[in-house]
Amino acid sequence: MQRLKTMLNSIDHKGYPAYKGLKGSYDFGDYRLGIDKVQGDPFASPSRISLVVPQSTHAIPKEFYEQKHRRIAVEDHLLRLVCRESEPFNFKAKGSGKSGLIAVSRPGQEIVERSACHINAKNGELTVRMSVGFPANGRSINARELGKIFFRFIPEIVHHACCYANIDAQKLQRAADLADDQRYIREQMAEEGYIAFIANGSVLPRENGVSQRPMKKAVPFASPESMEVTWNLPHKGMIQGMGIKKGVTLIVGGGYHGKSTLLQTLERAVYPHIAGDGREYVAMEQSAVKIRSEDGRSIYHKDISPFIRNLPTGRDTTDFSSEDASGSTSQAANVVEAVENGAGVLLIDEDTSATNFMIRDELMEKVVAAGEEPIIPFIKRVKGLYEQKQVSTILVAGSCGAFFHIADTILQMESYRPKEITQFAKETAKAYPLNDTSMAAEYPDSVEQKIFIPKQSLEVGGREHRRAVGKYSGDVASA
Template structure:
């Protein structure tokens, strides 16, 4: 029964409750601290595996259906007696959590199908990249199936009956919705047990578990897939990942394939624009390069070299569209079929968009590379504020990105603080005591000293022609290399930028973070893509424009909890690297709490996790260490 199920699953600790003393103070050695950190992250994975090994089967699918028939008309809490494992002919169905009533969030279910039953060729999951692609494809398959199955439930006046799985967008991300282990495929989804008010509609639930569930299981077998489409999908993702490695080896920071469709369908959609008047991307001839990929063979397109790149052009000609495409080039994308979308618009996995973020919190950030000599003698080597201005938020954003390992920064003048980007000669003569050294004076030093490139969309300030290695013009959504013209104009109309250009950039300090100071003991939730709620505090992630999916934000919240559980103090970047190693090893389940399963998590980049930590206002425990 349900009590035995939870006793076996959680060792008598109660539903989802652990016994670790996460708030204890530690005087352990660094090696012991690392061990404790790893244990704090890994405990949920051990629990996941232990549950898989020890849980007993409550009965067959026929017995499940019979029990549902007997429940018809009973109060809703009776559904909770179904929690446990049920055996279908081709799989195991786990009912992990039943909602408290029909108005609560839906129940959590899990399917486990042995590889011997599913029969997917090993070639489709022989590498991590291929496994991620296969799992993403299956998530999309289940998403389509669940949408169609839910539409067929025309139950007027009743609640529930809907199957739901994480719905992917255009990006292919590692998710918790479908995962592969050594023995089986695991599929996590939700189901709203049907009711009229708070009275069980057992006959409606019977329809789901007698008819819909076997169809869902069948949809997860290799024999029922469009096998050519699946193979092409997996190979496309592998090609994109290979291309990302090849551009790095070639000294490039970005690549845009000929034929790519950069515009989106609308401002609220990430799907490619459709229509007969679309302008597909074509590389300027002198920037065109060719790569050979393992599956599709030769591909041609524009290579953007490391250094400082300026994207200029008139309004509404495609500058920001190009930058937006590059900002999401850190992710793999779904294949576009005969016409490309953005699947071969590829950038470094560590490219980071930086924008003004007025009002954000800053904690112990060394912004002295950009800002010094503040009124009142306020130090900028370990700068903190609860309400940053546009320029200080951008200075902190650049330094935090560099601390987290960014190797390419993206700037759009429309979303940047003007006084951080530029200060012309007239303003320099008028205001001699400005504490801000603008980006234009540091951007080349940042590349020389720290190998961090910059790509900037600038339409109103020609001074950047003096510092750019490459100048592109977007005109009618077509791209032109106008570097020589820009250099000629810069010589004809001097700006004086070189007089104020910095010879060195400065150090990038690392900061120590005490994990237990992250406030997760309060009620927490992820609200859409841009907000994490920690008690009374709303952590605003609106400036993290490269978050591609709501499920990444949910994963960031779970990462907060795992980081908090570690308890020891290490540098932020080191802590994130360790977190990455553990997720690499154990998958997205490493981010879930003990005994809990969440099928709505998608893997965020470490950059976004770190930037989210940096925006927690109530988190105070940072100390700055001046080390490169």
Template sequence: MSSRQSNLASTLHNLDGRNYGNLKQIRGRYSFGPVTVFIDRVQADPFASPSKVRVRVDRADAKFPLDLTTDRADRIAAADYLLRAGNEVLAKLDQRALILGRPGQEVLERTNILIDDAGFEARLLVNLPARGRRILGHQAADILTRDLPDFAERLFLFDRWSDAPAGRGGNTHGPSAEGLTDHVRLHRDQLELRSHLGEAGLIGLVGNGAILPRTSGDSDLPMKSSDAVAFTSPPELEHTVELSSGRTVTGMGIPRGVTVIVGGGYHGKSTILRALERGVYPHIAGDGREWVISDPTATSIRAEDGRAVTGDDISAFINNLPSGSDTRFFSTTNASGSTSQAANLVEAIEAGASTLLIDEDTSATNFMIRDERMRALIPAEREPITPFVDRVRPLLTEQGVSTVLVAGGSSAFFEVADHVIALDAYVPKEVTDQAHELVGVTAADLETAPTGSDPHTGSDSPAAPSFIAAPRVPTAKALRPASKTKTARAKGADRIQFGHDFIDLLAIAQLVDTQQAAGVAEALEYLAEIFDGRTSLTQALGEVEDTLDAEGLDGITGHRDHPGHLTRPRRQEIAAALNRYRELQLER
């Protein structure tokens, strides 16, 4: 039921000084000219989670260009632009009670701003004011009947936008037509370039001129260009793409296969790997990594001591344990460095990863390599771990899984690498021939080496088993513990509360913010509805992805009026969270 602005204002003025619980009566729909305000949820007390409020403007009133807001991908980019511009508008209004949510450097699908055929909607959180537990009704009236409609008009009425040029990140002083256009077109170009990777046989491209270093280890903002070395591709790997927009992008193409990145400490090896990790997402202008584009399934793999593992087939890497444990269906509540890294790897492949990103600094040494002296001292039949160096090429030839590996302390992977790139003070050089010469291997050796064998010795590695494991099928109650009475929720960016348990996300490097962790939590709730004791984990992830593609994040939240602030996760991160749930149960 609609009511006029004066009705809501009058109600709030009359509630001034009364017990906070009385605010529940303002729930409903209110019209303010072209702006409709929906008060969906009112916080129970001043110290509870903020109230949930939406503002909406019909498309006919908004008058946005159809060519920028019709295609699904364009709507994601336009909504991202509006989210950033909306925060600028709130800053100009000096209104801190209204929370729109702040995005990071990535352009991602979120629930904060919705663009559909009917119009434009912002979902906000509102801290309604109080003194103690008494309503400050006059201030609440100012927020909801003055500032909120004003915010919506400034953001969603295209005719009111200024013509100020767009600045870094898409806008500087509120929205502009030029800023929106540039933001959407950049997003289009990035998606087109990503689609080109597969056609060109590449798993990544790092654009010339990219600024890869960040301001600090705990910041995702780019280092000042005056302090950073801009990236320049080695001539041997340089790749140029002409985009349909007329833009030309040139940079270092990373071909499918095994690529090893080497160099001295602090010369940029891990920096380029971190950029490739984030390259699975589009980035805003000015980030420095706009043209770092990766295979969208690329997954970071590391050791993770202490994580839970449920029913993974890690036998391709670990077998014949002295304890007699069956590594074809391996479970533990406290994985070691090697078993955790093996689990992370096979789970990534199960979730659809076709590129692995690995840094030796965060890897278990005994999982990665075993040198000749250790092989001589400990016979292969007495060592349960088959190191990754012996499996990396079968992963490529049998599964089509490429690897990008950072190595600073061992040359072991030179023997199995298609490409070796050396970084010297952030400047890359192609050194494959030198690396192969050092270990006595040629490119022809890599092509003709027997499956599962070391191309250098041709004999020391055991025969590679198939990497295709039997499908893991969660039980019907896999995500329905009896003790769980509340929905899953993110606790920061690195933890999800699931019933009485907590799922640790700290090692999942490609989760970029708290809103994405919240998206994972919603996906877990959706998976709970899918699991029936017959549907495999892979099939269930496919169903989640299909729903997200067809209906957006609202599809997995049951189309709640205001789902909160969520960011879409990849299926890889949803799977990673599920796999770390300690109470996960599978059919045998």
């Protein structure tokens, strides 16, 4: 600590680049301060520091971080505490540009593993990474203000957010217990053949389109009796909710009745959520992928032949590339890539899909001969995806009833509540048979799962410096 004070005094009022000499590690007794990256000037991206707190200082019991799922939950809880404790000190140190900024990665509603807060399960070290704007007057060093950050503000944050004796132990325990319950739900799902679970009483709608916080006075979720499952969680005890089995699940209903909200909930449920979110007891198979059309996306050497064949130009769709793919072609590539990457579930909303990729009705097939249409619609492949590749699909549809024929489970959303209508829908669909060309076909074996090997450029110390020169002015060039 004294060494850092001496260095700060020696560079005070010098040019801003003199801050570069501070890079290194400093012992503060209860923790180590690491200055990992120093910004080039007060208006640039802030400097990065790390705080390494030994187990002897934070004294968090090992039971909280020995198991990975509990460790991640505890790290998430501690990071939220660091956010709260650092907020009063943000920009309290004065200066120009970003001087005095104190910030950490701000977590959302999901509980995910982050580098901003990490506990080493072997030695118990707690590492917190922060961004700090080193103070300056113009472009001259203001060491006095930086001293406030290092010797007053940071110790307060560590003391109140990273020491077990000073945090609410009951809240920390509840966070770890919730992680146990969430893992148990996923274990039961895998054991009993479910790909999704939504607990009764869950709050699915969000307060607005840009917030993930729960909507107030929302209709709580209630499972249809035919799909209700009951599990005894380790800490919460008995819980009931709707389980969705593997296979093809169709979600239908009128507009504004909650179809897309349900799918969006499942999309985000690949991650566990914090207590009070409304979705903390909602779980989705973690390999699930949301699929949509993306007009204009780039496709590079991709085998899209399961869905696109016999192009008028004679192009080979087993090795297809495009810098500006159409809606149907982009969605075909998205499905193929998901299967290659080991997705166990595809989540698809009719609203964000290319219509000609999803379905072709009987009249269109009679007008446009099959030999003139290169697109094999998704309805012909969805059953084969599950039977040949074990890839389930959850599909939201509000205008096309053809999927009734191939769905294993059919849900209808009515006033934000689901009801199972599989038998009724199947009986009704018999009056509207699919023609032979629309019946489900096998998914070809040509598309295999891929394992990606990271390039050396992703490793520390082996980076390749590159610059983008624009879409129409050339390729990406090495610097």
